[in-house]
Structure formats: structure tokens, C-alpha cells
Amino acid sequence: MSNSTYQPNSSTESWSITSKVDQTQYEIVISKPLPPPPPTGYPVIYVLDGNAFFQTVQDAVRLQARKSEKTGVSPAVVVGVGYATDQDFDTANRLYHFTPTSRRSIDAGKSGGAKNFLAFIEEELKPQIEKTFSINVLHQTLFGHSLGGLFALYTLFIKATAFQYYIAISPSIWWDNRYILTRVEPFMTNLHKQKNRLNLFLAVGSRETDFMISDSSELFHTLFPATSSNLNVTYYKADEENHISMVPSVVSRVLRFISNS
Numbered sequence: 001m002s003n004s005t006y007q008p009n010s011s012t013e014s015w016s017i018t019s020k021v022d023q024t025q026y027e028i029v030i031s032k033p034l035p036p037p038p039p040t041g042y043p044v045i046y047v048l049d050g051n052a053f054f055q056t057v058q059d060a061v062r063l064q065a066r067k068s069e070k071t072g073v074s075p076a077v078v079v080g081v082g083y084a085t086d087q088d089f090d091t092a093n094r095l096y097h098f099t100p101t102s103r104r105s106i107d108a109g110k111s112g113g114a115k116n117f118l119a120f121i122e123e124e125l126k127p128q129i130e131k132t133f134s135i136n137v138l139h140q141t142l143f144g145h146s147l148g149g150l151f152a153l154y155t156l157f158i159k160a161t162a163f164q165y166y167i168a169i170s171p172s173i174w175w176d177n178r179y180i181l182t183r184v185e186p187f188m189t190n191l192h193k194q195k196n197r198l199n200l201f202l203a204v205g206s207r208e209t210d211f212m213i214s215d216s217s218e219l220f221h222t223l224f225p226a227t228s229s230n231l232n233v234t235y236y237k238a239d240e241e242n243h244i245s246m247v248p249s250v251v252s253r254v255l256r257f258i259s260n261s
Helices: 050-071 091-098 114-132 147-158 175-189 210-226 246-260
Strands: 010-018 025-033 042-048 077-083 135-145 165-169 198-205 231-238
Touching: 010 114, 025 050, 025 114, 042 050, 042 114, 042 147, 042 246, 050 077, 050 135, 050 246, 077 114, 091 114, 091 147, 114 135, 114 147, 135 147, 135 246, 147 165, 147 175, 165 246, 175 210, 198 210, 198 246, 210 231, 231 246
Parallel strands: 042 077, 042 135, 135 165, 165 198, 198 231
Antiparallel strands: 010 025, 025 077
16 A cells, blocks of 8 residues: 555635625635646636536646646636535525526526626636736636526626636526527627637537527527637537536536637
């Protein structure tokens, strides 16, 4: 039996932040690689629904970045954006924060707080992350699933410069009569103004509902003709995967996309 001691290659810390925008209490978990940052700083991945998905993404980065030359995955700071709950999902807060419009017919709580949530990320969270860690501000990723995927698309279409990599897994494009699709044309019209390349990874499972699959496919085929030096769009339909199994099944593919696009 070996006497060697396990040497981790990342460290983790937790923050509690009460937003000045709407007084929401966020629980932020950050994983930082132990090796020194490259001259440009670490890439950073902001993971929505952090209570549910931070550990999945963090573990994949930690393990695969140990052999970057073989896995194609680079060391990165991973930031889980979650809430003060012991549940995987805070239904009320995610419904409010991840949706761009308000729908009165929703019984689960209020909606339409995406503008406030984006303000929290841009004006409060990111500055604190960049103050604390050496971050490459030209290699930032927003990772969202379901309603979180909807928020990733909203951010891309409304404020594309916030991130360079957008991960929308099983995005809830259906929200409010597919409101998000009304933002595509203005986004594409202004695409030529982008100074830095934008990268979108769009994914859906073959065992999801028909409208989830058709909505994602339609969005991809709408955006794909705009693929250029300013925009890179990848679409992946995962065989045999459902809405819940999608995240763990595509994380490694996502990390290679982030590292190599």
C-alpha cells in the first residue's frame, strides 16, 4: 500500500453576499487552482444553480486539468452562484432571477428579475472575484441549465460583452411565448460591433420534450449563419439523455469547448 499523501490541485472557499440590488442572500462557492496563474490570469466559469451543479463542474475541472495536455481541459476558477438553502434548487429565487419577463400566471412566485440578477453579477460578484483572484477577463464563462440556460441566452443577447463563453444546456426557450427569440435579431444586427469573439454552446437531450428539442434546434439554425470571427456556435444533441441527466453527461464536452474554442 502506498504511503504517498494525496495532493489536491485546487482550494475551495465560500462567501455569503447580500445583494445591494434586491437584498437577496447568495451563497458563493469558489474553487481556485493551486498552481500559479498564467500571465493572463485564470479562466473563470460562473455556474448558475450553484447548490446543484458547482461540485459537478468543479470536480470535472479539478480532475481533468491535472493532465491538460491529454484531456484538453485547462485549470480554471469555478464560481458556484447559489442561495442560502440546503436544497439543490431554490425554486422561488431561480424563477425570479433567471427569467427576463414577468408572467402573472406562474403560481410558484414572482418572475422577471433577470435584469437585477445580471446587475448583481456584473456590479457586485465579478468585481469581488477579480479583486480576490487573478482572472483573465477575456476568458469568462457563464454556465446555465434549464432556466439558467435561458438566463445565459438572455445575457448573451442583452449584454454580450459580459462573458466570452455562454453555455446553455436544455435552455427554457419556451418561457413567455419564447420571448427570448425576439432578442435574436437585434443581437445579430449588432454582432459586427463585437471586439472579442463570442462562443455559445447549446445542448439538449434526445429524451427531453419535443418542444425543448425543437426550440434549441431552431435557435441554432437561426444563429449558425452568423458564425464568423465574431461568433462561434456549437449545438449538441445528447443521445439517451433527459432534462436532468444532461448536465453531468455534457460537462466534459463543455470544458473542452471552453478551453479550445
